[in-house]
Amino acid sequence: MQNAIATIKETNPIVLTVANNVTPADVANGLNALGASPMMSQTPEEADDMVNIAQAAAINLGTLNPHQRGEMEAVMEAAKKYHKPTVLDPVACGATMYRLRVVTELLHQYHFTVIRGNAGEIATLAGVEWQSHGIDAGEGNADLEKVARLAAEKLGSVIVLSGEVDIVTDSTRLARLPYGSPAFKTHVGTGDMLSSLIGAFLATNDDAFDAAVDAVTTFTLCGQAVEDQRPGNWYPGLLNNLDAVTDQQLAAWQ
Amino acid sequence: MQNAIATIKETNPIVLTVANNVTPADVANGLNALGASPMMSQTPEEADDMVNIAQAAAINLGTLNPHQRGEMEAVMEAAKKYHKPTVLDPVACGATMYRLRVVTELLHQYHFTVIRGNAGEIATLAGVEWQSHGIDAGEGNADLEKVARLAAEKLGSVIVLSGEVDIVTDSTRLARLPYGSPAFKTHVGTGDMLSSLIGAFLATNDDAFDAAVDAVTTFTLCGQAVEDQRPGNWYPGLLNNLDAVTDQQLAAWQ
Amino acid sequence: MQNAIATIKETNPIVLTVANNVTPADVANGLNALGASPMMSQTPEEADDMVNIAQAAAINLGTLNPHQRGEMEAVMEAAKKYHKPTVLDPVACGATMYRLRVVTELLHQYHFTVIRGNAGEIATLAGVEWQSHGIDAGEGNADLEKVARLAAEKLGSVIVLSGEVDIVTDSTRLARLPYGSPAFKTHVGTGDMLSSLIGAFLATNDDAFDAAVDAVTTFTLCGQAVEDQRPGNWYPGLLNNLDAVTDQQLAAWQ
Known part of the structure; x- marks a missing residue:
């Protein structure tokens, strides 16, 4: 979408995140810097009301526990009821049997x-x-585009596979976005941030593939632009860029 | 109080915060930078002991859940027993029926x-x-001074209504503090920080209206003094100022 | 160990932390900056799998609650089963009867x-x-070396007593490490960070006393090297140093 960023900064879409316990502040500040309005909740009792006023919902499995699972289900039920777009971040879903079982269900x-x-x-x-x-990508020999397409076909979702080159696919369309940077690995939670930022782009664009491409492009370019910063300064630099970024600037960076 | 800041920095009052899940680190670092001693707890079992050694308690509804409500009640019971001053931050209390019900109770x-x-x-x-x-102020046409006075009368509490101009009132006295800055909105959790900082000023001043005025003035001026900073640098600048601020400096800024 | 830091940066040991609710992001970013791989969990259901893939586990009592206690026990059971080294951070264990009881048990x-x-x-x-x-050290007249030795004897653990001078002892060997700095007190959670960093050194060194000495030396020197920074900038500076530090640089700083 040509004016994706301007639209977010003007309409301040509310993105409800069922966050993990480690990086919720980074996720909230990332959304806030971009111009979206972050909202977080821990209890099923208010999921319906929260999703109703939100424009998108993001579910993060980072520190999944049985109580939080109830919250996730309540949010997803409400998202179905109110036709709100949703994002899943299946953190470390292959690392433990418990996560694998919950994400499968x-x-x-x-x-x-x-x-x-x-x-x-x-x-x-x-x-x-x-x-x-652990929470890192690990190793495997599979062709990453094929893996992403397979997941998209199997699950009927737009898949964003984050890596050196980010892959976005809805199984028919596929984009390779080469704006990643090793700097993203120097700060814990950049994946969590991106997942919720995708929610902000979904809130203002009905084409989910297009929204995901815009979100990944915006986030990675904002981070790449300060990749010469040392780790402790890179994250503040990323927030500064998310705050200042315009559609015009993004076009110039690409 | 003329020497409010010096008193906090010398006596290091313990402020117990029942925090939300998103910004507890910012609240703790804000208290710490000012010279207070932050303490947080998640379980009713230790509420009595914690409140007993604390000089003030702050309750934040940010990510309220049924378990945390028990903790809030245990802390408030102990605060009544030990006559400790308390602060409530009713985050997004109008956004969901659940919050409205809990805050009313x-x-x-x-x-x-x-x-x-x-x-x-x-x-x-x-x-x-x-x-x-969502968690933002939203919109309405009411006269804000009248709203603040109404709440103060109804609840018998000192009310701090944060906005472009901050209003503090105990229903008879009313202060308009014009030191706010748009910079505060660029970081999530500044409201949470201020609520707990009010606890530090209450711990060292029996006049709650006066303590709230001092807290708001100190916090907003420390933030305003670095408002030219970009968002990712503004928050560290705020902490630096809370650490360095003196009563003399504050008087000069006003 | 002469190449302790290089070993961590090359092997990226996974350190599982049962974290408190206030500073988990700082702990994760500290481990990450050093080159270790942080992992956090909140549920006993996955403790066995998590400990199995981790190289060390750290338990932090910061915001202990009954549910988290179950998680701590599950992690410790698994650590016994898989022979993984463990670290305990008994935050404020003397401040409430509840903490004292849990830590004793x-x-x-x-x-x-x-x-x-x-x-x-x-x-x-x-x-x-x-x-x-509260969470601060408080006051007492005891000889700190004696206290540390006593705890080491009583508990059969390597004791790290953090203070102006850090003391490490296994009851027979004792090191006094004078690299602390008042700067560490300006940021909440540096103790939590160090406890999990000790896990990273334990993961790559079977001599626990030696590993603890290396961890304390690395962490305190990385912080001391930027102690002239103001509080809001000191923490990013600490992360930068943990990221950049080499065994050679450490030797030169000592």
Whole structure:
């Protein structure tokens, strides 16, 4: 969408995130810097009201627990009821049997508009062999485009596979976005941030593939533009760029 | 109080915060930078001991859940028992029926020394029509001074209504503090920080109206002094100023 | 160990932390900057799998609650089963009866490879009189080396007593590490960070005393090297140094 960023900064869409316990402040500040309005909740009792006033919802499995699972289900039920777009971040879903079981059940119960993860996480969802390394991507030999397409076909979602080159696909369309930078790995939670930022773009664009491409492009270019910064300064620089970025500037960076 | 800041920096009052899940680190670092001693807890089992050694307690509804409500009640019971001043931050209390119900019940059960919120939150407590926008202030036509006075009368608390101009009132006295800055909106959690900082000023001053005025003035001036900073650098600048600020410097800024 | 830092940066050991609710992002970013791979979890259901793929586990009592206690026990059971080294951070264990009871029971049930705390916390574990001040060290007259040795003897753990001079002892060997700086107190959570960083050094060194000495030396020198920074800039500077530090640089700083 040509004016994706301007639209977000003008309309301040509310993105409800069921966040993990480690990086919720970074996710909230990322959304806030871009111009979206972050909202977080921990209890099913208010999921219906929250989703009703939100324009998109993001679910993050980072520090999943049984209580939070109830919250995730309540949010997804409400998203179905109110036809709100949703994003799933299946953090470390291949690392433990518990996560694998929960994510499998969630994907059986609910449809997510977009699913964003690293190679290991998307491979797990696609049913491809992969060796997890905790929350990191791990290692495997599969062709990443094929893995992303497979997951998109299987789940009927737009897949964002984050890596050196980011892959976005709805199984028919596929974009390779080469704006990543090693700098993103120097700060914990950039994946979580991107997943919720995708929600902000979904809130203002009915074409989910297009919205995901815009979100990835915006986020990675804002981070790449300060990649010469040392780790402790890179994250503030990323926020500064998310705050200042315009559609024009983004076009010039590409 | 003429030497409010010096007193906090010398006596390091312990402020117990029942925090939300998003910004507890910012709240703790804000208290710490000012010279207070932050303490946080998640379980009713230790509420009595914690409140006993604390000089003030702050309750934040940001990511309220049924378990946390028990913790809030235990802290308020102990605060009543030990006569400790308390602050309520009714985050997004008008956004969901669940929050509205809990905050109504809490205010029926307990008296808070100070209540701090944005226009939408204070309007909700005062029973004035207001349109919430997630965690943001939203929009309404009411006269903000009247709203703040109404809430103060109804609840018997000092009300801090945060906005472009901050209003502090105990229903008879009213202060308009014009030191706010748009910079505060660029970082998520500044409201949460201020609510707990009010606790530090209450801990060292028996006049709650006066303490709230000092807290708002100190916090907003420390933030205003670095408002030319870009968002990712503004928050560190705020902490630097909270660390360095003196009563003399504050007087010179005003 | 002569190449302790290089080993961590090359092997990226996974350190599982049962974190508190306030500073998990700082702990994760500290591990990440050093080159370790942070992992956090909130549910006993996945403790066995998580510990199995981790190289070390750290338990932090910062915002202990009954649910989290179950998680701590599940992690410690798995650590025993898989022979993984463990670290305990007994935050404010003397401040409430609830914490004292839980830490006493945990230490009765499980052996920790290393225990790291401030003077008040270690004195509490050693059974020495001490006056707590919330999460801060508080005051007491005991000889700190004696306190640390006493705790090490009593608990059979390597003790790290953090203070102006850091003391590390396994009851026979004792190191006094004078690299601390008042700067560490300007940021909340540096103790939590160090406890998990000790896990990274334990993961790559079977001599726990030696690993603890290396961890303390690395962390304190990385912080001391930027102690002239103001508080809001000191923490990013610490992360920058953890990211850049080499064994050679460390040797030159000492």
